[in-house]
Amino acid sequence: MARSEDIMEALKDYKIQCNNNKRLRRMQRDWTKLIHFLAEDTGDTFTMDVVKGEIITVQAGKEGTPDVFITANSEDMCDMFWGDLNPAQKYLDGEIRVKASQEDVQRIDAITMIIWPDT
Amino acid sequence: MAVLKKVIKLRTVVSSSAGLAMATSCYLAGLQVAIMTVGELAWISILVAGGLCLLSAMCFSELTSLFPTAAGIKLYIQHAFNEKTAIAISMFYVIGGATIVGAESYLLSSVLIESVGVILHPIADRFFWQVIFIVLVGYVNFKGVVITGRIQDFLTYSMLSFLICVGLYTFWISGVDISTAIESPRFTIENVFTATALGVFLFVGFEWVAPLAEETEDYKMVGKGMMLAIALLSITYSVFVVAMYSGLTEEQLHSGTTIPHIIFARNLFGPVGAAVFICMSILASFTSFNSGILNNSRFVYAMARANIIPRVFSKLHSENASPWVAIISLVGFAIVLSFLILITEQFLFIIVMAAALECFIYVVMALCVIRLRRILPDRERAFKVPFGSVIPVVTILVFAALMLGMFIDTTRDSLGNILFHNYWCAVAMLIFACLTSFYAFKIVPGLKQAAEARAKSRKRRRPPKVQN
Numbered sequence: 001m002a003r004s005e006d007i008m009e010a011l012k013d014y015k016i017q018c019n020n021n022k023r024l025r026r027m028q029r030d031w032t033k034l035i036h037f038l039a040e041d042t043g044d045t046f047t048m049d050v051v052k053g054e055i056i057t058v059q060a061g062k063e064g065t066p067d068v069f070i071t072a073n074s075e076d077m078c079d080m081f082w083g084d085l086n087p088a089q090k091y092l093d094g095e096i097r098v099k100a101s102q103e104d105v106q107r108i109d110a111i112t113m114i115i116w117p118d119t
Numbered sequence: 120m121a122v123l124k125k126v127i128k129l130r131t132v133v134s135s136s137a138g139l140a141m142a143t144s145c146y147l148a149g150l151q152v153a154i155m156t157v158g159e160l161a162w163i164s165i166l167v168a169g170g171l172c173l174l175s176a177m178c179f180s181e182l183t184s185l186f187p188t189a190a191g192i193k194l195y196i197q198h199a200f201n202e203k204t205a206i207a208i209s210m211f212y213v214i215g216g217a218t219i220v221g222a223e224s225y226l227l228s229s230v231l232i233e234s235v236g237v238i239l240h241p242i243a244d245r246f247f248w249q250v251i252f253i254v255l256v257g258y259v260n261f262k263g264v265v266i267t268g269r270i271q272d273f274l275t276y277s278m279l280s281f282l283i284c285v286g287l288y289t290f291w292i293s294g295v296d297i298s299t300a301i302e303s304p305r306f307t308i309e310n311v312f313t314a315t316a317l318g319v320f321l322f323v324g325f326e327w328v329a330p331l332a333e334e335t336e337d338y339k340m341v342g343k344g345m346m347l348a349i350a351l352l353s354i355t356y357s358v359f360v361v362a363m364y365s366g367l368t369e370e371q372l373h374s375g376t377t378i379p380h381i382i383f384a385r386n387l388f389g390p391v392g393a394a395v396f397i398c399m400s401i402l403a404s405f406t407s408f409n410s411g412i413l414n415n416s417r418f419v420y421a422m423a424r425a426n427i428i429p430r431v432f433s434k435l436h437s438e439n440a441s442p443w444v445a446i447i448s449l450v451g452f453a454i455v456l457s458f459l460i461l462i463t464e465q466f467l468f469i470i471v472m473a474a475a476l477e478c479f480i481y482v483v484m485a486l487c488v489i490r491l492r493r494i495l496p497d498r499e500r501a502f503k504v505p506f507g508s509v510i511p512v513v514t515i516l517v518f519a520a521l522m523l524g525m526f527i528d529t530t531r532d533s534l535g536n537i538l539f540h541n542y543w544c545a546v547a548m549l550i551f552a553c554l555t556s557f558y559a560f561k562i563v564p565g566l567k568q569a570a571e572a573r574a575k576s577r578k579r580r581r582p583p584k585v586q587n
Contacts, residue, residue, distance in 0.1 A: 009582075013580075023437055082580045094186055094188060097187075
């Protein structure tokens with residue numbers, strides 16, 4: 001079980017990886033979304049604000065009404081943000097659940113694929 | 120349940136479900152249903168087919184409420200049976216379903232030739248239109264253009280209303296002689312049953328709306344939407360198919376035409392009517408085919424990302440974020456299929472096969488409902504099919520019987536000549552099922568092992584946990 005601080009640390013690294021990736025920024029340039037994450041085993045929640053492909057803020061707790069809501073267990077969430085887990089595999093197995101449009105679901109997976117192509 | 124900024128309303132679930140099912144091939148399939156029984160009584164087979172699809176929609180609703188995800192069918196089968204079976208069946212279903220594109224593009228090319236006439240040569244022109252249509256839809260997907268809910272609502276509801284109005288107008292001006300039709304020797308239980316089996320084709324695709332569960336406020340909405348869509352389609356097809364049959368002359372009925380709706384419109388409203396129906400045909404094919412490419416390319420992308428098919432299919436375009444390799448592969452597959460249909464002219468083979476495939480997947484889904492109730496009895500279900508296992512069992516028996524009935528039948532042209540024995544559809548499906556099973560059971564484990572080896576060789580980025 002990952003602690004809230006572990007996930008926040010992972011999220012901060014994820015933000016740097018995403019924002020420094022030029023290809024990803026170009027691909028997501030028209031993607032502006034507020035994303036909520038819920039670690040279902042700990043109940044911790046996190047908010048990520050993406051504006052035109054750039055992650056502006058990541059913070060603990062829920063802020064605003066989201067465009068995308070992602071539920072996973074805390075360990076998977078931590079591994080996902082560190083790039084150690086293939087989210088598509090977990091999604092297809094039903095272990096990561098997403099409430100969003102189909103386009104957003106694919107875009108979220110695309111982020112991982114672009115910054116860590118070998119996951 | 121999380122509340123999202125933008126959610127899909129029930130009307131859009133209904134319009135998407137009905138819109139996915141409505142395509143140009145439905146007019147021809149509807150006429151085939153009418154010819155198999157007695158035209159004026161075709162509505163019986165259509166309503167029965169719709170009623171049976173409702174049973175299946177109930178099963179889909181329970182499964183969608185259990186696993187409200189776009190990974191739907193794979194996930195239901197995976198939890199009910201195992202992953203390899205899930206991969207084999209979902210690939211069989213998705214790729215098999217994609218073959219409808221061949222028939223659809225063939226029929227649409229007939230419509231386009233009718234509207235602009237022959238330019239070079241009938242076959243060359245037909246292939247040209249088929250390729251143009253497929254490439255256009257592929258391009259729209261490649262650019263990442265998505266038909267919004269409002270456009271889908273407008274398109275579907277205007278098409279449904281238009282078809283019902285035209286049907287009622289036809290009844291008003293020419294009437295329908297039911298009493299003579301009932302006395303016809305062709306009005307037999309056997310013919311009604313066979314026509315019902317083909318009638319299932321009219322509803323093919325209603326369940327492809329399941330991925331929208333992730334965009335709704337209430338998971339029950341998708342199930343409700345599917346059922347309402349089937350009800351709307353049943354009424355619309357019943358009215359329109361009988362009207363179309365009544366509005367065609369005996370000669371036209373037996374001409375083997377692929378564009379009965381255009382001829383019917385011309386009979387009724389002259390060239391303007393034909394032009395309106397041509398536009399509607401193009402729109403119906405476009406929305407249906409566009410959704411097919413969109414859903415299938417995402418499925419192919421997800422399968423590639425999960426190391427079930429080669430990774431190359433997960434490549435994304437740098438500008439549009441669209442899975443371009445998956446889209447180009449599907450477009451190529453559609454063009455090859457369309458060419459095969461063009462040279463063999465066996466579009467009815469694809470229609471029969473698609474109806475059988477649909478019956479098969481309904482049987483599998485009903486089996487999943489029964490198995491998952493045993494395996495996951497306590498998991499929350501926003502919708503549960505009533506009366507215990509009665510409806511899933513009835514669904515299994517009815518659709519298995521319809522599929523078998525279809526396979527032992529023969530497909531004939533409008534003059535009664537045998538076109539092909541339907542058991543060839545069963546043979547084609549069996550070969551394809553063997554291929555997908557071989558792939559799932561023999562090739563996928565290798566791909567997964569290679570992916571695991573890659574994952575193990577990669578240095579973990581996550582810092583090791585500090586022990587207190």
